[in-house]
Amino acid sequence: MAADAASDAAGVDAGRLSFDVIVLGAGIMGSCAAHAAASRGASVLLLERFDLLHHLGSSHGESRTIRDAYAKAYYPPMVRLARRLWSDAQADAGYRVLTPTPQLCIGPRSNASFLAAIRNGGEAEADIEKRWGGVFRVPDGWVTAVSELGGGVLSATKAVAMFQTLAIKKGAVVRDNTEVVGIVKKEGEDGVRVVTSKGEEFHGAKCVVTVGAWASKLVKSVAGVELPIQPVHKLTQYWKIKPGHEHELTPEAGFPTFSSYGKPFVYSTPSLEFPGLIKINDDGGSPCDPDSRDWGSEASFAAAAERVARWIREFMPGHVETAGGPVFRQACMCAMTPDKDFIVDFLGGEFGEDVVLGAGFSCHGFKMGPAVGMILAEMAIDGEARTAVEAGVELQHFRINRFEGNPAGTPTRIRSRLPIPLSETSMISVVP
Ligand SMILES: Cc1cc2nc3c(=O)[nH]c(=O)nc-3n(C[C@H](O)[C@H](O)[C@H](O)COP(=O)(O)OP(=O)(O)OC[C@H]3O[C@@H](n4cnc5c(N)ncnc54)[C@H](O)[C@@H]3O)c2cc1C
Numbered sequence: 001m002a003a004d005a006a007s008d009a010a011g012v013d014a015g016r017l018s019f020d021v022i023v024l025g026a027g028i029m030g031s032c033a034a035h036a037a038a039s040r041g042a043s044v045l046l047l048e049r050f051d052l053l054h055h056l057g058s059s060h061g062e063s064r065t066i067r068d069a070y071a072k073a074y075y076p077p078m079v080r081l082a083r084r085l086w087s088d089a090q091a092d093a094g095y096r097v098l099t100p101t102p103q104l105c106i107g108p109r110s111n112a113s114f115l116a117a118i119r120n121g122g123e124a125e126a127d128i129e130k131r132w133g134g135v136f137r138v139p140d141g142w143v144t145a146v147s148e149l150g151g152g153v154l155s156a157t158k159a160v161a162m163f164q165t166l167a168i169k170k171g172a173v174v175r176d177n178t179e180v181v182g183i184v185k186k187e188g189e190d191g192v193r194v195v196t197s198k199g200e201e202f203h204g205a206k207c208v209v210t211v212g213a214w215a216s217k218l219v220k221s222v223a224g225v226e227l228p229i230q231p232v233h234k235l236t237q238y239w240k241i242k243p244g245h246e247h248e249l250t251p252e253a254g255f256p257t258f259s260s261y262g263k264p265f266v267y268s269t270p271s272l273e274f275p276g277l278i279k280i281n282d283d284g285g286s287p288c289d290p291d292s293r294d295w296g297s298e299a300s301f302a303a304a305a306e307r308v309a310r311w312i313r314e315f316m317p318g319h320v321e322t323a324g325g326p327v328f329r330q331a332c333m334c335a336m337t338p339d340k341d342f343i344v345d346f347l348g349g350e351f352g353e354d355v356v357l358g359a360g361f362s363c364h365g366f367k368m369g370p371a372v373g374m375i376l377a378e379m380a381i382d383g384e385a386r387t388a389v390e391a392g393v394e395l396q397h398f399r400i401n402r403f404e405g406n407p408a409g410t411p412t413r414i415r416s417r418l419p420i421p422l423s424e425t426s427m428i429s430v431v432p
Contacts, residue, residue, distance in 0.1 A: 016173065019045040021380050022194050022204030024180045024218075026052055027059035028156070028366055029358045030210035031163035032373025033380075035089070037208070038170035040381055045202055046172055047194070049179040049211075052164060056290075057212045058333050059160050059366065061236060062273035065257045066152040066367035067103045069121025071113035072341075076120050077392035078371045085370030086154075092166055097159040101251050101270055103151030104128065106136070106144045106315075107261030114261035118145040132255065135248065135319055151257035153269045154366060163373070183207055183222045185350050192354050206380035207355045209347070213290040213335045215359035223349055228403055229360045232285035232334045233296055235304050237326035238277040239312065245319045246276050266311045277327060278320060282307050285334060285363075295331055305329075334363035344375055344398040356380045357400070 021037040023030045026048035034046040050056055066083070068076050086098050105123055107114030117123075123145035128136055131146065138144055168174055182195035191205040211218050213231035220226055241249055249255045255270040264282035271278045284304055286296065302325070309322040337343060337360035347355040356379045358372055365372065371393070375385040385395060 016043075016045075017201070018203040019043045019173075019205070021045075021206045021208060021377070022047065022192075022202055023208045023210060024183075024194070025049070025057075025209070025211035025214075026160070026164060026174065026176065027057050027210065027212050028160050028163070028369035029059075029212075029361065029372050029376070030208070031160050031167060032085075032369045033208045033210060033358065033376040034172045034174070034373075035163045035167040035170065036370075036374045036377035037381060038167050038172040040377060042377075042381055044167065044170075044172040045204070046164070046167060046174045047178045047180055047196070047202075048174070048176040049214075050177065052174070052176045053157050053161055055330075056333075058335065058361070059156060059212075059369075061156045061330055061332060063269045063279060064154045064156045064366040065267060065269055066098065066154055067121065067257060067259070068147060068150040069103055069105050069117040069123055069259065071116040071120065072397075073116070073120050074394045074397050075368075077394075078368045078388070081374070081388060081391040081393060082368045082371035085374060089162060089166060089370060093162045095162070097155045097162055099153045099155075099251050099272060100149065101151040101153060102149070102254065102256040103147045104132075104144065104256040104258040105146075105261065106138055106142055106258065108139075109141055109143050111261050114143075117259075117261070118143075121147055121150050123147040123150060132248075135255075135316060137315055137317060139314075146256065153251065153257060153272055155273070156366060159366075159369070163370070180211075180218070181221075183209070183351070183355060185354070190354075192351065205354075208358065208376045208380050209355060210358045210376065212359075212361075213333045215335060215343075215357070217291075219347070219357065219359075223347055223351060223355075225347070225349065225400075227343065227359060227400070228338050229343070230336045231288050231290045232336050232363070233288040233293060234285035234332050234334055234363070235281070235296065235301065236279060236330040236332060237281055237305060237308055238274055238279050238328040239308075240321040240327050241271060241276055241278055242319055242321050246271065249278050249319065260311065260315060262311075264307050264311065266308065266315075274328065280308055280312060280316075280320065282311065283363075288333065290333060293333075301329065335360050336362050338403070340364070341402075342372070342398045343400055344372065344379075344395060345400040346379065348400070353379075353383055 020042035126146040179197040260266040305325040340362040343360040
């Protein structure tokens with residue numbers, strides 16, 4: 001059955017069934033990829049299974065951290081490219097989604113990843129007692145390091161909406177409530193057919209797959225490729241700031257985004273989206289099936305809250321109220337790979353370079369959305385991601401075939417089993 005039109009939502013390009021690039025999934029990655037491809041002059045169709053800006057995937061909510069501090073040295077160049085693209089997009093949109101802040105890292109001197117992260121993030125040891133007098137209490141043997149320009153808060157849903165709007169302004173057609181169930185290669189035909197659950201078919205010279213926690217299911221069903229991506233259910237927790245300290249913990253007062261490299265790993269953004277509250281989370285989460293989530297039990301909420309409350313009582317005792325637990329929480333999903341590195345690659349096999357995959361963003365991808373979107377769009381249009389390479393991004397770390405230990409290069413089918421068993425009781429760490 002042919003589609004009525006790819007334009008029901010946008011009201012443009014009525015009747016169009018064929019596109020240069022079809023992007024599947026309108027989270028941050030797909031929205032950025034659609035924008036980047038449309039900015040290159042490609043005709044673009046962005047298909048989303050649910051309503052735009054829904055809360056069922058990974059990209060919704062009030063805030064995400066952007067930080068340069070990464071233990072793996074190949075991420076900071078991608079963060080720097082993303083910062084440039086965030087800034088360009090804000091200039092085009094005429095409003096801001098990124099609030100710059102300093103980034104603070106605290107951790108034991110013996111923790112090698114912590115030391116690597118502060119080195120790679122350009123952070124310098126700093127006396128945080130002087131800087132944020134009395135807010136933090138850091139144990140003996142721990143180091144505190146700050147980068148003045150190394151942090152920031154991204155308004156998540158607002159940022160996704162911004163890239164969707166910019167994509168539409170560049171001519172992209174955006175369709176929500178459209179579930180893709182197939183990507184088909186037809187004998188003797190260039191490109192691919194993208195098939196929806198309503199039986200519609202669109203032709204794409206290229207297709208970009210950015211379906212978040214659904215990636216392993218979709219890719220398995222269309223290509224028989226098993227991606228080792230484990231969806232994880234996670235909670236964002238907001239805590240009440242003790243009376244009199246509300247302003248101290250805001251970006252206007254110079255409060256940082258921060259990471260604490262202990263057990264648990266804890267991270268936070270300054271008080272911004274909900275005045276009087278501060279987001280403080282740990283890295284825990286439970287494996288889930290994105291199509292049959294139980295959304296967590298009261299016992300798992302209580303356990304997550306207690307882990308963070310214990311940290312607050314030890315590290316920020318005078319400033320944040322822990323009695324009664326977090327006052328607001330929001331569920332979200334992360335798509336974890338075994339090494340917590342992204343998958344950014346051609347799908348290969350019968351699809352060759354016609355299908356580009358961006359997946360497994362492992363709970364730390366949002367900040368790099370515009371860079372990933374640019375990479376995916378250039379791979380689709382040019383067959384290579386020149387802008388990223390020029391910016392020093394090393395894409396070999398993100399290949400599909402790394403899971404079999406094959407040398408980097410031609411994509412191959414992977415047969416690795418899911419490394420993390422689906423179990424509702426186990427808890428896994430989601431921060432690299
Ligand atoms: C609690 C939490 C905190 C985080 N904190 C940070 C942080 O501080 N900094 C940071 O950088 N990152 C952070 N992340 C990670 C970041 O949010 C994700 O890496 C990023 O949002 C992934 O985006 P995505 O586009 O791949 O996935 P999604 O946003 O899930 O987008 C995928 C889209 O594809 C759609 N879709 C699925 N199947 C189909 C189909 N068959 N047809 C059509 N559409 C389909 C889905 O509905 C969805 O809208 C955090 C994540 C969580 C959950």
